């Protein structure tokens with residue numbers, strides 16, 4: 001059964017106190033913590049994750065034209081697999097893999113920075129996926145806050161990444177609670 005999961009993006013947290021920030025979010029009711037490791041090849045402004053990405057790419061580049069093999073390889077290790085879809089990437093490109101993966105992430109901003117405005121057009125992809133895959137975890141990330149969560153939840157997303165919308169809210173616990181309720185209402 002699908003669940004509402006609110007995942008504060010640690011990109012908006014105090015990096016010097018990540019353990020405390022993580023505990024604070026857990027105490028505020030977060031279901032997951034979202035940590036970005038973005039590939040500088042696709043998100044050119046970021047270099048923070050470069051060593052991790054270099055290591056990952058050493059093992060995964062050979063699979064770039066064989067995504068199904070890469071999904072199987074990751075699953076064989078016992079890990080879960082998700083695919084992120086950037087705003088200019090069509091939803092059709094991931095449909096063949098939706099039954100094999102644990103989650104699809106629909107980016108609602110161009111990845112790289114927190115604090116951008118959500119691109120509502122991207123929610124059309126969420127609607128398409130939800131109509132085809134009622135039990136798929138569909139995550140959204142970028143510009144989501146308490147002012148637009150109803151729209152996001154109505155499109156069918158159940159895993160919500162929010163950086164500014166949680167860390168920048170006067171009460172992160174309240175923001176998480178509002179987002180959780182909005183998603184749960186739409187899951188029923």
Ligand SMILES: O=C(CO)[C@H](O)[C@H](O)COP(=O)(O)O
Pocket residue numbers: 009010011012034036109110111112113114115116141142143144161162163164165
């Ligand atoms: O992936 C991201 C940006 O690429 C991050 O998750 C980002 O933190 C989202 O932040 P906000 O909720 O402020 O838009």
